[in-house]
Amino acid sequence: MSQKKTLYSSMDEMLEASEFAGRPAHDLVREIQELYLENEKPWVIGFSGGKDSTTVLSLVYVALTGLPATKRHKHIYVISSDTLVETPMVVDMINDSIEAINKNAEQQRLPISAHVVYPAWNETFWVNLLGKGYPAPTQNFRWCTERMKIDPVSAFIKDKIARFGEVIVVLGARSQESSSRAQVIAKHKIEGSSLSRHSSLPGAFTYMPIEDWTFDEVWMYLLGAPAPWGGDHFELFELYKDSSAGECPLVIDTNTPSCGNSRFGCWTCTVVTKDRAIEGLINSGEVWLKKLKSFRNKLFKTTLPENKNEFRNFKRRTGRIQYARGAIDNDNIAEIKTIPGPYLLEYRKQWLKELLTIEKNLIAEGRKIQLIHPEELHAIRKEWMFDPNEPDWSDELPKIYHSVYGEDLDWVEHDSGAFSQADADLIDELSAENGVPAELVMKLLELELSMDGLSRRKGLFNKIESLLKNDWGSMEDIQAAKAAATHTSDFKNKLKNELKADSTDLHLKSVYDEQLKALTKEYEALS
Template sequence: MTTEQFLYPTHDAFVSESTIGGRPLADLIREIQHIYQADNRPWVVGFSGGKDSTVVLSLIYFALKTLEASQRHKHVYIVSSDTRVETPVVVDMIREALNSVNSQAKLDNLPITAHSVTPETSQTFWVNLLGKGYPAPTKAFRWCTERMKIDPVSDFIKDKVAKFGEVVVALGSRRQESSTRAQVIARHRIDGSALGRHTSLPNAYTYMPIEHWNSDDVWEYLMSASRPWGGSNRVLFELYKDSNAGECPLVIDTNTPSCGNSRFGCWTCTVVTHDKAIEGLVDSGEDWMRPLLDFRNQLHSSTLPENKTEYRNYKRRTGKVTFARGVIDDDTNTATKHVPGPYWMKYRKEWLQLLLEIEKGIRETDRELELIGRDELQIIRQQWLKDPNEPDWVDSLPKIYAAVYPDDCIEWIKNDAGSFTEPDAKILGALEDEKGLPAVLIMRLIDAELSFSGLSRRKGILDELQKILEQDWGELDEALERHSVSRNHDTYKSAFESLKSELDGLLQ
């Protein structure tokens, strides 16, 4: 008898003998089989690696395994979303589960394949934060979820819809998770059916086998039977043990809350004040992750209101200084608030070097870990070279990488530096000191001229030059003064128009 057989009863015995959530498990398995056999729509099973999605995958795998081979008439796709900044200890566990499912499904002759999806390189966390200078995500600006989680999974589902017409998406969502989740489930449920309509994807239907289970039900199942594709859920239990953190479900819509407190979320998540997940892992012995926690805390610090002016450019990527108008009281009195732009280039460079140093340090402990992809570095370099506010004329990124990995040669994309180089930067910098004309302004004007050179028709060049000249090229104080003058002008203009209207009324 193996260790796993000693720890757990067979899956067959457990299902036939157990009742969970007030319902015999055998009855739930029959429901899954009935819905599976009812039509030709393939299934997409969302798998995050957490406890809920593991239960759903186990139930579906077992339901198919106990069908006759002739009844397994359509494919089941397992899809897992890898944002490329997942909590490191979870990455290997999910990869092992997907590989095991693929291997065992072949042996069991099941029409099941597991897939991992990632965001496009241009949409990853580091490309946006370090490359474009996007501020670290907050509750008010959670730019990461759609780019990194929703879009990759949605694209996978859309591809299957395009191929088959309709699909059923099986999820580990439970009503007990939150009142909002319960309302969403109820609102999209089809009357008289166990299926619901997907909140945003047409021709996709959702099925939630454990929607009425509570957390205790989930753990009773996980700790009472072995996984039908092999192995146990002991590692999963150890990951959750002594943690107040929940899990991050597979995200398929914007109704899903932040996963910042979850051991299955992103280690870079700054939407929450404290990352209890990483803190818990460090406290439970994963001390090698402490540098990741410290790095994440640095990013979070940059989002605090009192620190925004230090870390972020006063101009947006459009080259303009932006103001938001907010209501002060119930009257028409309003105030304007300066909206900061992207991170200053110097912080992006510092953070990239620190990230690479942390990665190298972890690798020296014999852990194979890539914190930032080399394909991401290529795109970040391009974005730095062509940054609209602070172009990196000295081409810093290859130098930063070489300083951390002197023996690792990357073939950087050629002809990437644009029209300007470090000597050009020195000349323009000297002219700026002498004439007071911003070097970046000169660069942008020359770059615009070069972009139109060689064309038979140069229509539009004057408009392009005009747009560049109309950007805010002074310091923040100058922009604030211009904005104040503009507001006063608008106020006087509005008052004048109001008086003129009254006068016209009297003269009629």
């Protein structure tokens, strides 16, 4: 616990003496109380653990304790979103706060409960990046925000809407934080009300009690009096001071500004060039974070345009090459470029081993930390086994884990599939002899196994056709086949046009069709 003293001995004393955004503090508390008593809509407070959301939670907490017990008629849910890759010190601080809030609320018999929401196990950062091979997030492909933040929070809010009809979401958003945030706040404001309409959740309204506060006013409030649930906010202040960072807002929709501006957020974030929050913490003495920073920087380098083709498959997860037209050269010919797909499996395996090694070493140093969870490892294993481009029949993940920790997890037996490395080696050998891509044969066998035993194998031929239409073989083979197909297609179109020009009589249609078939067959034989 911090030994520093607050300016006022109690929250009541500070509220009576203070003014924020040109408004007496006790007047804002009264507004919160009136809004709470106005209807039966339960409240959901977004709590990220940072300065703004902590301020809002504190104000609501004070307002509720100021009401008679008989008037505390509806529940207030406090939710914090943990992406499972948050900055470790922030996670510890949030967990301590949530524990203190729940304990104090129970003691004071307040209708408040704090909860942590997580992404689904098949949508975590590591399952998407290491399992599915998603490239590290960038400004143009920030796949993490929706899967890891919006979806878990939205699911919680939707559950409350389903139960109560409507809810009020209380947020620590401030107009001064950014111009984009100010625009979002103004856009959804309800005229004559302190509420705004939620941009994407019908039945949800938002309330932002400190939207007009300045940065200095937020800290003046937090450092002016003890926290209403116990303790103070000096630890939070020291964390901000050491990292020179801001907080990551609780993201509730795609309009909410996400992280990526040296804010506290995911230590794996590659949207920014440098993670100044982590660097600030390292410079303040948390040197152990260098291991996480180094790993994050390695992922960031894979997002650079000059490195993409080295780390990523030339095919997308659909099994096909996606083309993008490049610039026009001096001969007025457009350069055809390919859009790289997921990370190659060899790199995903390498990075998983590095991540587990970092985790093991940190634990050996006495740090209570978990960088990747067993549930994620099980999900990644499944993704590798049935990867659309590089199925891992050798089942490498359990071997990687054992090589690092010297022990095994409780691996599910059927996860390993029906094929082994010996089967894969045999298919490689036969494929080389017969000129058939090994991966195609493996995917066809997997399809057959998945349909085995079904009384109705509906859609089997469509699935086989879909697999056969994928791009198989090396990039050179695929490009050569595409060129040949294009040449043949051009010949057919030219032939059709020439024959049609001579086939003005409808009675000649059958003759035209026969000529076309014969000539096409002859051309293909020559090709």
